[in-house]
Amino acid sequence: MELSSILKPSAVKVASTVSSKKRLFQDLGDVVNECYGINGSEAFTALQQRESLGPTGVGRGVALPHARLSGLDKVVGCFMRVEKPFDFGAVDKQPVDLVFALFAPEDSGVDHLKALALVSRTMRDASICAKLRANTDTTTLHALLTESLSNKAA
Template identity: 70%
Template sequence: MQLSRILKPEAVKVYGTMSSKKRLFQELGEIAAVAYGFGISDAVDALQERESLGPTGVGHGVALPHARLSGLEKVSGAFIRLEKPVDFGAVDRQPVDLVFGLFAPHDSGVEHLKALALVSRTLRDVTVCAKLRANADPATLYAVLTEARASEAA
């Protein structure tokens, strides 16, 4: 699996600041709604429901909020880079500036887990994160994200 299969270029955004985790979820929902055509409120509610089970801030300024949604045909992603990190309740108590939201069909099973593992591996790569933090152009961010693991698969 490659990130280019689950992430569209138009689902990559850069924001200066975000007032809260809730607002961040709202933006992820709006990005996903535009890029993939599913309901904003469904996406936001699903992200918040999953987050209530435990924080998806994995440390080092990275968060991987994810949720299952009815009506999806395939796993889809949305990426946000924040200029100013936001408190996310991450495991290391550090604010978050790189956020990859993942949406999966309710019955996706192993595909959801594979996609989550791929995103996690990609954003654990210190070099990839440094490149993401050094760029503010969504097209460049998309290229960094999708090329990171594609080169390893070859």
Template identity: 70%
Template sequence: MDISKILDPQAVKVVGKMTSKKRLFQDLGEIAASAYGLSVNDTFDALQERESLGPTGVGHGVALPHARIAGLDRVVGAFLRLESPMDFDAVDRQPVDLVFALFAPAESGVDHLKALALVSRTMRDGDVCTKLRANADPATLHAILTEGPATKAA
């Protein structure tokens, strides 16, 4: 598995100021609807439900919200680079500016975990995050995320 298989170029965006997690989850739902045909409401509700179990801000300005969605046939992702970092209740209490969301089929098991591990490894790479923060073009961001040694799953 590699990120190019789960992240459509249409699902990569740069946004300015985000006012809340709810607004962020709404935007992620809209991106997932546009890129993958998912329901905005189902996606929003699933992200909210997962976040209620515990924050998905993993530290160093990165959040990895994820949810299972009924009717989805494969794991897909959406990436947002926020021009203004936002509070996300991250483990290190730092604001978040890089958000990689994953959506998995409701019945998925190991594929969801593999995708989450892959994205987590990629987003823990300091060089990748530096490049993501230095670019505002969605096509360039997609290229950064889908190239390099961190994109190969173990």
């Protein structure tokens, strides 16, 4: 599995301000609706429900919200770089500015876990996160994310 098969270039966004987790989830719902035809309110609700089980803010300014949805035939993702970090309730109590959301079919099982592990490995790389924070061009952000994984796999 490669990130380029999960993340469309159009699903990479830069947000100038996100004031809350709820607002972020609404924005992510809009992005997946626009890019993948997923019902935005269903995506929002699924993210909220998953977050109620435990925080997906993994630390060092990174959040990996994820949810399973009916009607999907493969795992898809969207990435958002937030210009002003905000309180996400992350495990390390640090504000979040890099968000990679995953949406998987309800019965995806191992594919969902593989995608989550792939994204998690990438977002744990401090040099990749530094490059993501240093750029606001969505094409560059997409390239950084997809190339970093290809290089790691090689």
